[in-house]
Amino acid sequence: MIEIKNVGKSFQGKEVLMDISTTFEKGKTNMIIGASGTGKSVLLKTIVGLFSPDKGAVLYDGRDFHKSTVKEQKIIRGEIGMLFQGSALFDSLTVAENVRFPLNIHSDLSESEKDDKVNFYLKRVGLENAAHKMPSEISGGMQKRVGIARAIVMNSQYLFCDEPNSGLDPQTAWMIDQLIHEITQEYNLTTVVVSHDMNSVMEIGEYIMFMYQGLKIWEGTKDEILDAEPKELQDFLFSNKLVRTFKGI
Template sequence: MIQFIDIQKSFEGRMVLGGVSGTFKPGDTSLIIGGSGTGKSVLLKCLIGLIRPDNGQVLYNDRDFWNSDEEVRKQVRREMGVLFQGGALFDSKTVAQNVRFPLDMLTDMSESEKNDRVMVCLTRVGLDHAVNRMPSEISGGMKKRVGIARAIVMNPKYLFCDEPNSGLDPLTSIKIDELIKEITDEYNITTVVITHDMNSVLEIGEKVMFLYKGYKLWEGDNNTILQADVKELNEFVFASKRLREMGR
């Protein structure tokens, strides 16, 4: 479980997060939504340890991430898997080498153990046929699946996905959403997804948090979001739906 309490962050005097709190539970696909500049990515970076908040706590199963020593933070980081926007693959490494990278950096596994684990993860995302391909030789959707395989190769307790559908066509986006949801359920992972894709919200949003100008204005799920009585949320949701219906 991830708990964050009163997370605040400013840059050069400009407030980006004004005190955001929430809880994400194992087995849930939790989505953070909002327009550009609302603080989504900054909150994610505070959660995964890339940016230190000015105030507040981030707790991983009651371990206070920012107020613990470095050994505790290292242990928590080993329990995280991150799917970065765009995939963030190494162009000079094969698909298998990209997935294997965390194992090389963070474990003492034998060569055969690493290779076996890589194949398990690539098979799980449907890419066992692409182990020797280079990133330049695969599609955008396949790159996202490689990124997911790499994110789960360490058997994480926590999975973070930053705009997993960015740059993908609608059909591929649906497949990526389904894969994230399946993996969350299968391994009982605490999954957090940053997105502005309303298709994702309505399909896999078991918990949805809406940020607006650095504050949490609404929290619920995909069954209640369309009936929410929050003006800013409704503008975001129905603007997204209109754009989708127009084919943009």
């Protein structure tokens, strides 16, 4: 579980996050949605420690990340997996070497133990036959699956996904959504997905937080979102063709 308590963040006197509080529960696909420039990415970077909040706290299962010692922060970071918007694979490394990279940096496992873990997680994402390929030799969807395997290879407790469907066709995007959802439940992860893709929201959004101009405007489930009252959220929703289809408009 991750608890966000009254987090605020400003840059050059401009408030970007204003008194954000929420809880991301373990075993659920938690989503942060909103238009571009609403503070989604800043909140994500604050949660994972790339930014320090000006006020408030970020708690990982009760551990206050920003008030922890460097050693304690390192332990928490070792429990975090990240799936980046562009997959962020190393072009000069094979698929297997990309997944192995965190193990080389952060673990004391033997070489054979690392091999076993890499093979296990590549099989879990359906890429056991692509281990020796280079990133340039596989599709965008396969690259995202490599990114997921790399994000969880350290037995991560927390999985963060930044626009995981960016640049993917609808069928591949659906497959990535389902994989994220399955892995979240299978490994009981606390998963946080930043997205503006309403297809993803309606498919896997178990908890959804809507942000507008640095504020948390609404929170709820995918079953509640279509009838949510805030005008800002309705404007965001009805600009989306999928939502208009759901509503029969």
